[in-house]
Amino acid sequence: MKTICKLATLTLMIFAVSGYGFSAAKAENLERGIIGPVNSNVSWSGYSAIALVPGAGLIPVTSTTTVFYLGFTAGSQVDITNMVLYTTARGSSTITAVTPVTLGGISNPMIDLASATVCPVIEISTFNPCIVRLDPTKIVLSALSDYYLVVFFTASDSNNNAIGLTAPQFQQSSLRGSYISGNETQLTVGEAIPSSLTFSNQPYCLMYVMNN
């Protein structure tokens, strides 16, 4: 009986250890992210950075969550008024859904780029961009839709005047991007992504779209 008990305890421990190991979700790209070195684009107070995550570029990985990673190259504090994700049909500019995007549970975070817990490498630059992982968004990306991540940097804000966003050098990512003056995070279903935006460039700020 003692031997059986010992064996049972050992097996249980193995189960516990392997279960813990397997429970960590493997981080995978949902889209081809920024590749190669980045430049910096500065002074974002009062601007909306808009990044297109095209359905046509989705890597066929199934995930119930989507995690966005933002890249900063300069500044000490980022003040965000709001962040959202717009869904459209593939190739269409008409918004079919609006999903809030948060950091630390809120859509209007202040990101302390001077903190070593936020940006381990001090000081941040184009060589050492600070990559900030936003909260996982409960959205399953579909190849039949396009997605627009919009981040509005608070207007008349001296912190935001000093920040730099990553601007990729190589046109190798599937992500596209643009920017526009004013807060474009308040659009609703049925409204359209501004027609003046062409998305012929790589995105500012958005670096990766992953499942974790």
Place this chain on the structure above:
Amino acid sequence: MKTVCKFATLTLLMLAITVCGFAQKTTAPRPETTTQNLVRGVIGPAGSNSSWANYSVFNLVPGSALFPITSTTTVFYFGYTGGTEADIGNMVVYTTARGSLTITAVTPVKLGGVSNPSIVLSNTSVCPVAPSQTTPCIVRFDPTTLTLSPANDYYFAVFYTNDSNNSGISGTQPSNSQTSLSGTYFGGTDYTHLTAGQSIPGASTRSPSFLMYVMNN
């Protein structure tokens, strides 16, 4: 110690029963096939190229760019940016070994069950919004029973009949950096009747014309 052992044994038994339970097959219906990209399609501005009467359009789906998913069907999507009707003489997929221009297989491609369809772009059931460069009309061809392999390249060839309708049509043509697809075209000859052993008439050195997506559904 005895209590710990008893607890461990009980937990293990529960685990075993649970695992066994979850391992049973259920009769629940399989979910519908998720529509997924087989290769990186056209992203960003689609561009445009016009006047296609009497042209053979070749689009290369390179094996080296295939995503690692298995699909027994391949579905091609064309984008039209102008015109009222596209008259297709024939369409096929040529398979070659990766990097080779020698055809090893020919697979017919159809729309509505025929390989020579007329696509009425002015019909709102075909194009809900009139085709333009900013709102291309996406046409989904019938699924082909072709399982793409990274060891092969695939050339989707479409011949546009020499008629006035095709002189007025335009197709999407993005820059090369926006997709893994590429293409080329040849005027004056219908190259959609080549057979195994013959060669693709030329390399794909341009961005893809018309072809926007290659998907599993």
